Amino acid sequence: MITIKEPAKKSMYENVMEQFNKTADIINLNPDIRKILSITNNEIIIHFPVKMDNGKVEVFTGYRVQHNNALGPYKGGLRFHPTMDVDDAKALAMWMTWKTSLAGLPYGGAKGGIQIDPRNYSLSELERITRRFTYALGENIGPELDIPAPDVNTNEQTMAWIADTYMSTKSPSERSNNKHVVTGKPVGSGGLEGRDRATGFGVYLTLKLFFENKKESLSGKKFIVQGFGNVGYWVSYFLEQEGALLLAVQDAHATIINDEGISVHDLYEHSKPRKGSIQGFSSAKEMDPKDFFGLDCDFIIPAALGNQITGANAYDIKAKVIAEGANGPTDNEGERILLENGVTIIPDILCNSGGVIGSYFEWLQNRNGELWPLDEVMAKIEKKLTESYKKVQNTVNTSHVDWRTAAYILAISRIETAYVQRGIFP
Structure with missing residues (x-):
């Protein structure tokens, strides 16, 4: 069995604190608010x-x-x-x-x-x-x-x-x-139509908006996905609908590749009765997992665990775009190397936020006693995520920073404003 390991070099917590402190320095965050936000x-x-x-x-x-x-x-x-x-x-x-x-x-x-x-x-x-x-x-x-x-x-x-x-x-x-104590429930128990695909749809949408801004289409683009659970499946599904080609997939059990492309539907049907495992899929061959991130493709979607792209493998990456479907899949050393090599990282707090946006609409639906059809739900998610995307892109362009830093500037500044306006008790 192949296990996708989280390297012990730096914990996710150390990474997120470095990211926070970097942004706090850039925006000159109020020192009292900095103290509050640096702890749980x-x-x-x-x-x-x-x-x-x-x-x-x-x-x-x-x-x-x-x-x-x-x-x-x-x-x-x-x-x-x-x-x-x-x-x-x-x-x-x-x-x-x-x-x-x-x-x-x-x-x-x-x-x-x-x-x-x-x-x-x-x-x-x-x-x-x-x-x-x-x-x-x-x-x-x-x-x-x-x-x-x-x-x-x-x-x-x-x-x-x-x-x-x-x-x-x-x-x-x-x-x-x-x-509404929880979101992500089955539709018959108060869940939201489309919540199952919301995170994967969000990853797909940010990629679509990114390439549209470059006057490029997703059609013909080659991509690889780490993790073929809910997020990995749905982002691959939506990308395939746009004409993109799924080249390789890695999970905890196997790493598979087909230069002609992997059918998202066929792989899903194969993995479903195997508790999500892609191992043994007959329409692709297994490859060395160490070579996965170094495959020649247009973009990579890490949609498994944290700390997967690190200083140990970032130099191997040929793709020019990383779309973070998972939370914290790129550690800070890996990110430094990628940015030096001209790779764009669409950060997790933007890229996979379709899930929490969908959760918000489920929470509202339960709270208000309403039921929304699938097309209305997806339109709501697309509208809200597109607004976030455009704000981040504008900050990238005007502040001349990378995408993660731009997203953090917007996120932390909004919280700072709330504290400044409210004051701190007592």
């Missing part, structure tokens, strides 16, 4: 027991880190992964604060999850683990306080279990008013 508001660590199918009890560790809520309730995903720890949650929560601010949403940032490999547990065990975690979190989450969503190895079913468990702790008259 709350870090919740929970150890909870769950009875397994064999009758034995296992104790799990869960996390919820709430970074900042100056602009509104905490918002961010829950991931089930063996590498999950409090430092990862802190980094991801801080990125969510910047992401929701950049998107112009009335949210702050949070992140969390459980340190677990879900492949080692049955569906009934995962349900009990999820429900027990939700119960243990208690009043630390809520529809106007902290609103979780799906992330790595969690999905709409996970969110349905969380919503049901949370609502069951409320009185009968309150239950219907708490459905």
Whole structure:
């Protein structure tokens, strides 16, 4: 088995703090606000027991880190992964604060999850683990306080279990008013039409807008994707519709390539019954995973875990555009090398923000008791993301900075404005 590892050189938290401090210096951030934003508001660590199918009890560790809520309730995903720890949650929560601010949403940032490999547990065990975690979190989450969503190895079913468990702790008259405690639910349980594809659509849309600005089409462009989960599949789907060619895919099990192009539909149908694994796909050949990022293509979409593009492999990259479908897939050393080599990095807090924008519309839909059709939802997401994209592009052009720095300038400045206008209690 091939494992996509996160190098131990620098943690995601160290990377996000470097990015924050760099931007704070550029915009001369108010020193008091800098102190506030450099730390988290709350870090919740929970150890909870769950009875397994064999009758034995296992104790799990869960996390919820709430970074900042100056602009509104905490918002961010829950991931089930063996590498999950409090430092990862802190980094991801801080990125969510910047992401929701950049998107112009009335949210702050949070992140969390459980340190677990879900492949080692049955569906009934995962349900009990999820429900027990939700119960243990208690009043630390809520529809106007902290609103979780799906992330790595969690999905709409996970969110349905969380919503049901949370609502069951409320009185009968309150239950219907708490459905929006999570987003990313199944459509039949209050979910949003199109939420499944919102993140992947956002990655596709930012690429489309980027090349349109260069007077280029996506048709005929070659791309590679790391990770073929929800984000990797949907961005590939939309790009294929535009005539782009999927050259290679890498996941935790295999790295595959076909110089003539890989059918997104066929690969999805192959991976679906294999718990998402692309291994054994007959219409592509396996290749050395170390050579993946060095493939000759037009753009790369890292849509798996953090710290995948590093100083160790950035020199190999031939693509001129990186579209960050994952959170924090490029470490700071890797980014420095890429920028020196003229590579454009469309940063995660812009590129994959279609998901949280979709979550916002689901939250509004539940809050207002409305139901929106798919075409209306996708139009709303496209409009809001396009507005964010144009603001970042304008900052790139006027401030002569890279795309990540431009996105951070806009995101952090909006939060600074909120603090300056409100003042700091007491």
